[in-house]
Amino acid sequence: xxxxxxxxxxxxxxxxxxxxxxxxxxxxxxxxxxxxxxxxxxxxxxxxxxxxxxxxxxxxxxxxxxxxxxxxxxxxxxxxxxxxxxxxxxxxxxxxxxxxxxxxxxxxxxxxxxxxxxxxxxxxxxxxxxxxxxxxxxxxxxxxxxxxxxxxxxxxxxxxxxxxxxxxxxxxxxxxxxxxxxxxxxxxxxxxxxxxxxxxxxxxxxxxxxxxxxxxxxxxxxxxxxxxxxxxxxxxxxxxxxxxxx
Amino acid sequence: xxxxxxxxxxxxxxxxxxxxxxxxxxxxxxxxxxxxxxxxxxxxxxxxxxxxxxxxxxxxxxxxxxxxxxxxxxxxxxxxxxxxxxxxxxxxxxxxxxxxxxxxxxxxxxxxxxxxxxxxxxxxxxxxxxxxxxxxxxxxxxxxxxxxxxxxxxxxxxxxxxxxxxxxxxxxxxxxxxxxxxxxxxxxxxxxxxxxxxxxxxxxxxxxx
Numbered sequence: 001x002x003x004x005x006x007x008x009x010x011x012x013x014x015x016x017x018x019x020x021x022x023x024x025x026x027x028x029x030x031x032x033x034x035x036x037x038x039x040x041x042x043x044x045x046x047x048x049x050x051x052x053x054x055x056x057x058x059x060x061x062x063x064x065x066x067x068x069x070x071x072x073x074x075x076x077x078x079x080x081x082x083x084x085x086x087x088x089x090x091x092x093x094x095x096x097x098x099x100x101x102x103x104x105x106x107x108x109x110x111x112x113x114x115x116x117x118x119x120x121x122x123x124x125x126x127x128x129x130x131x132x133x134x135x136x137x138x139x140x141x142x143x144x145x146x147x148x149x150x151x152x153x154x155x156x157x158x159x160x161x162x163x164x165x166x167x168x169x170x171x172x173x174x175x176x177x178x179x180x181x182x183x184x185x186x187x188x189x190x191x192x193x194x195x196x197x198x199x200x201x202x203x204x205x206x207x208x209x210x211x212x213x214x215x216x217x218x219x220x221x222x223x224x225x226x227x228x229x230x231x232x233x234x235x236x237x238x239x240x241x242x243x244x245x246x
Numbered sequence: 247x248x249x250x251x252x253x254x255x256x257x258x259x260x261x262x263x264x265x266x267x268x269x270x271x272x273x274x275x276x277x278x279x280x281x282x283x284x285x286x287x288x289x290x291x292x293x294x295x296x297x298x299x300x301x302x303x304x305x306x307x308x309x310x311x312x313x314x315x316x317x318x319x320x321x322x323x324x325x326x327x328x329x330x331x332x333x334x335x336x337x338x339x340x341x342x343x344x345x346x347x348x349x350x351x352x353x354x355x356x357x358x359x360x361x362x363x364x365x366x367x368x369x370x371x372x373x374x375x376x377x378x379x380x381x382x383x384x385x386x387x388x389x390x391x392x393x394x395x396x397x398x399x400x401x402x403x404x405x406x407x408x409x410x411x412x413x414x415x416x417x418x419x420x421x422x423x424x425x426x427x428x429x430x431x432x433x434x435x436x437x438x439x440x441x442x443x444x445x446x447x448x449x450x451x452x453x454x455x
Contacts, residue, residue: 020442033347036343061403066319071428076294080291091286092307137336
């Protein structure tokens, strides 16, 4: 809207008329919310926040939801600046398991490894399995099998394998068609090797009384379906690196 | 009074750089202790922001926990240890706002102002309002179906060029209670929405335009 007004002193009237004719949209709200913290901090410092953030100020006058968000930020900032931010009567305990994971998994993983020339074994245990359990996330579905193998039950990611100098990654998936079973996938990747030269490594999985041995494909992957869930947390994985099958 | 002094002291002695260093400590006990301290702060901020929600305590706990995890994940992105607390507050407050917005609960707190019915345009002196000037707009707003307080915060901001802090002081004196700049802002936003729906104003703007 372009409204003509006589005289410079009428700029304020024009600004108000434009606000009254303007309808904010989602993109405007997103932009406003991105600027709100700086807007509030500038205001709390006593600076000229409305001229400095003119667009944001106009949007706040046009959008009740963003004005409410602003009020939340302003009031918490003001309360803290004045030393009046209340202490809640009840403060629950935080979940600091992410710290335990950060500091614990590497030591637990190293303790679970046994290396002999040409052979590497990893003996899972309850504590290590708990540390390797992935955090809940919205996209854990494995693409293979139309969602049969989901969600992930435990995982040694490529980043973790690299940090632990481990030449393989490990993932276990629940089996939706056999609720008492899972699928275990081991991907071997020794240093300086990559597809298609990762085939032929012998991988054994010891699950309770059962011992299954297979070889990796060209991508270094060995798959073990039908593993009893009850044995998952005590699995032993043995990797033969020295006697590679040609 | 003693409580107020203690809080002020807490605020002034909070060592942002120290907390930053402790959160990044390689000593697990020291790091956990720092995250507990940070948790108390984040929960305090989130609780204050959700105080008007029916499930405010649970919402604050969820947001503070998410913020704690995000601080840990993005720790390396904080480039100013002296501003670490402010950085974490920004994270938790954004999470609270995002959550309230996602649940379409981002509405202003209930105000004392009554909702006034929209009048018809029959009694308006529209003849004098056909040119957009500060005077004509002020005259029109004097007849608008909003409360006196609402009228003052709209006219005060736009036609009298007063900052919200000043308008809050005026309203506080009139109401004999504390009025914050944020109250002025929310009141103005709500009433600009009402004014948009007022037929007389639409007609005026069309004619003036």
